[in-house]
Amino acid sequence: MTPDLMEAGARLRAAHDARPPAKATESGDRGASYSRVVQPGEVDVTHGAILYLDDITVSFDGFRALNRLSLSISAGELRCIIGPNGAGKTTMMDVITGKTRPDEGKAYFGSTIDLLRLRESQIAQIGIGRKFQKPTVYEQLTVFENLELALKADRRVRASMFFRLTGEQLDRIGEVLTLIHLKDSAQRTAGNLSHGQKQWLEIGMLLMQDPKLLLLDEPVAGMTDEETERTAELFLSLEGSHSLVVVEHDMKFIGELTQGGRNGKRVTVLHEGSVLSEGTLADVQANDKVVEVYLGR
Numbered sequence: 001m002t003p004d005l006m007e008a009g010a011r012l013r014a015a016h017d018a019r020p021p022a023k024a025t026e027s028g029d030r031g032a033s034y035s036r037v038v039q040p041g042e043v044d045v046t047h048g049a050i051l052y053l054d055d056i057t058v059s060f061d062g063f064r065a066l067n068r069l070s071l072s073i074s075a076g077e078l079r080c081i082i083g084p085n086g087a088g089k090t091t092m093m094d095v096i097t098g099k100t101r102p103d104e105g106k107a108y109f110g111s112t113i114d115l116l117r118l119r120e121s122q123i124a125q126i127g128i129g130r131k132f133q134k135p136t137v138y139e140q141l142t143v144f145e146n147l148e149l150a151l152k153a154d155r156r157v158r159a160s161m162f163f164r165l166t167g168e169q170l171d172r173i174g175e176v177l178t179l180i181h182l183k184d185s186a187q188r189t190a191g192n193l194s195h196g197q198k199q200w201l202e203i204g205m206l207l208m209q210d211p212k213l214l215l216l217d218e219p220v221a222g223m224t225d226e227e228t229e230r231t232a233e234l235f236l237s238l239e240g241s242h243s244l245v246v247v248e249h250d251m252k253f254i255g256e257l258t259q260g261g262r263n264g265k266r267v268t269v270l271h272e273g274s275v276l277s278e279g280t281l282a283d284v285q286a287n288d289k290v291v292e293v294y295l296g297r
């Protein structure tokens with residue numbers, strides 16, 4: 001047997017051993033813990049890319065919202081996407097998440113998962129989380145309950161437990177509360193949070209489902225300057241362990257994201273459904289066409 005095959009076999013065996021027992025177990029039992037199981041078809045990033053779009057075209061009544069768009073995001077990367085209104089940024093997220101089917105092109109999650117063959121719900125299930133512009137938290141529930149609910153929405157968790165939290169899951173909620181700066185507000189009713197805090201809570205709800213790729217569409221719209229800065233810190237803390245695609249018009253925020261964390265962060269400028277420019281923030285800011293169509297002089 002080749003070492004590759006032996007390794008694959010060992011991985012399968014480990015996955016089998018880690019599988020929760022068929023019978024539901026008591027909450028708190030080892031078997032009930034939130035253990036990720038390696039699924040066949042788990043995202044394969046051995047070639048470096050977590051997301052790969054190639055020549056994607058989306059037409060609405062003949063109008064090309066995306067026009068042969070190609071884009072590749074590396075595993076662990078935090079990519080900023082900017083561009084004028086109508087450039088196709090949200091449509092691109094609609095394609096990645098299965099909400100819109102392109103007329104042409106390819107979309108892969110890792111090197112093996114063909115996103116164009118999956119339904120929206122399946123795409124969420126394999127680890128692509130999306131944050132829409134408007135926060136959609138459960139206003140009547142507490143912050144803690146919102147996170148708890150997000151955890152239970154995960155089929156893998158539902159399958160392995162009665163709806164009672166294990167110690168591990170409580171720890172995870174605690175970690176996420178700290179990340180989203182809401183530790184002291186865990187028992188507050190979500191409806192009473194500020195707009196920025198609601199946005200964080202929604203990001204926290206996404207994180208509870210442990211996505212590998214996070215798509216964030218205008219996440220700091222309507223936030224105060226301080227909330228915006230904290231959001232940049234939050235995203236930078238996720239870089240590496242998650243891959244993030246952040247669409248924003250707020251250039252101060254884009255500046256904070258590109259200056260912090262890993263070096264050499266890339267910014268992609270979309271215009272009329274295609275990539276107009278890509279490089280460091282300084283690169284794209286120095287591009288005459290980008291200045292003309294978006295940044296202004």
Ligand SMILES: Nc1ncnc2c1ncn2[C@@H]1O[C@H](COP(=O)(O)OP(=O)(O)OP(=O)(O)O)[C@@H](O)[C@H]1O
Nearest residue numbers: 060061064065083084085086087088089090091092
């Ligand atoms: N369902 C749809 N039907 C028809 N046209 C659409 C549809 N969705 C988007 N469009 C058009 O496609 C283009 C791209 O829209 P999209 O929302 O992707 O832009 P965007 O880059 O996200 O802009 P913004 O910065 O304003 O959010 C726009 O001209 C928009 O009017």
Ligand SMILES: [Mg+2]
Nearest residue numbers: 089090091217
């Ligand atoms: Mg948009």
